[in-house]
Amino acid sequence: MIKDKSIFIKNVYYMLSYAFGNLHETEYKNIAKESFDNLDNLFAAILAKGIGKQLKQGLYREYVACHDNLPTVPGKIDLVETVRNQLACRKLVACDFDELSANNLYNQILKSTAFQLARSKKVDKKYLGQFKKELVFFGEIDMVDLSKVPWHKLRFHRYNQSYRPLLS
Numbered sequence: 001m002i003k004d005k006s007i008f009i010k011n012v013y014y015m016l017s018y019a020f021g022n023l024h025e026t027e028y029k030n031i032a033k034e035s036f037d038n039l040d041n042l043f044a045a046i047l048a049k050g051i052g053k054q055l056k057q058g059l060y061r062e063y064v065a066c067h068d069n070l071p072t073v074p075g076k077i078d079l080v081e082t083v084r085n086q087l088a089c090r091k092l093v094a095c096d097f098d099e100l101s102a103n104n105l106y107n108q109i110l111k112s113t114a115f116q117l118a119r120s121k122k123v124d125k126k127y128l129g130q131f132k133k134e135l136v137f138f139g140e141i142d143m144v145d146l147s148k149v150p151w152h153k154l155r156f157h158r159y160n161q162s163y164r165p166l167l168s
Contacts, residue, residue: 044127046116050166051110051134059137060106060160063098070095101140105154106163108144111135115143 065076069085075097082094117123118131156164 004016007151031136040120040122041124041127044120044123044131047110047117047166048127048134051114053168054110054162055134055137056156057162059102060104060163061100061102062104063101064101065096066099067094067096076112103141103148105144106160106167107138107141109149109167110147110163111138111141112144112146114138116146 069081069090069092071092073093073095075095078094078096080094082092085092085094114131114135118128118135154167
């Protein structure tokens with residue numbers, strides 16, 4: 001029987017780097033040299049480095065279906081709505097179109113996790129400063145309740161593969 005049930009923080013880091021294989025890249029090498037007194041600091045360090053790397057690569061964007069009344073035609077015309085606009089003497093065309101947006105579930109999870117870690121009292125000030133600098137780029141992205149995220153809907157492919165260790 002084990003009397004001491006504590007797990008060393010450094011062991012958790014090595015377990016994560018073994019599981020994801022890419023935590024031993026050059027951006028994460030200095031994390032192994034730091035000493036962490038709690039898990040919140042470890043996760044904040046990994047997430048801060050990962051978000052910084054992701055911002056350099058560019059945030060993942062997806063096409064979102066939109067419907068709007070516009071003066072020009074960017075997509076498929078909704079004929080019934082356009083006729084209604086013409087009868088109401090509005091010179092607008094109702095259109096269905098796709099818009100490329102960074103406001104998707106992947107980025108929403110990153111932003112919500114960073115905010116949750118930033119509110120934790122256990123996280124050091126240096127990680128809070130990094131989060132504040134990085135979260136400026138997440139202004140157009142909505143927050144999501146992390147307990148209600150449909151994790152089974154997340155699909156990773158070659159364009160968003162770098163999100164896998166950050167979301168896991």
